[in-house]
Amino acid sequence: MARIFSPDEARSLMPSIIDVAGELIAARADLAEIAFDRQSTGASALGGIPEIKALEARIEEIVSAWTEQGIEVKGIAPVLIDFPAVxxxxxxxxxxxxxxxxxxxxxxxDLGFPGRRPLP
Structure with missing residues (x-):
């Protein structure tokens, strides 16, 4: 059965999530830069295949850790997460x-992102 979060429980996790999301955002940006540089000039000051693999692994590690907590990761560009609740x-x-x-x-x-409303 999926984990159900209370709003207070989900809010208590947010400082850590925002911090770790910063790491994911940085890794995502580095990956984009490496890919662009390698495609346009053949090399990147940020590295090559080993660095790409390390960045991909870090992103997967972050996403997996969130998923293991019962958090639903809807996207990484931009980072979008959901906490199942009632x-x-x-x-x-x-x-x-x-x-x-x-x-x-x-x-x-059943409505997804287009149905977003402010939390009461």
Missing amino acids: LDGVSVRLCWIEGETALGWYHRT
């Missing part, structure tokens, strides 16, 4: 997207 008897997802400073949104499970 509000007023309705299945919802507490929703956070890269750039937000706190967990302040939710959407019904």
Whole structure:
């Protein structure tokens, strides 16, 4: 059975999630830069295949750690995560997207991101 988060429980995880998301964002940017540089000039100051593999592994490690906690990772560019929850008897997802400073949104499970509303 999927883990169900209370809003307070999900909010308590946010400082760590925002911190680790910063690592994922940096790794994602480095990967993009390496790929662009290697394609356009044949080399990158950020490295080559070993660095690419290490960055990919770090991103996978972060995503896996979140998933193991019951957090749903919807995307990494931008970072978008959902916490399964129930509000007023309705299945919802507490929703956070890269750039937000706190967990302040939710959407019904069946509506997804377009149905986002501010958390009460």
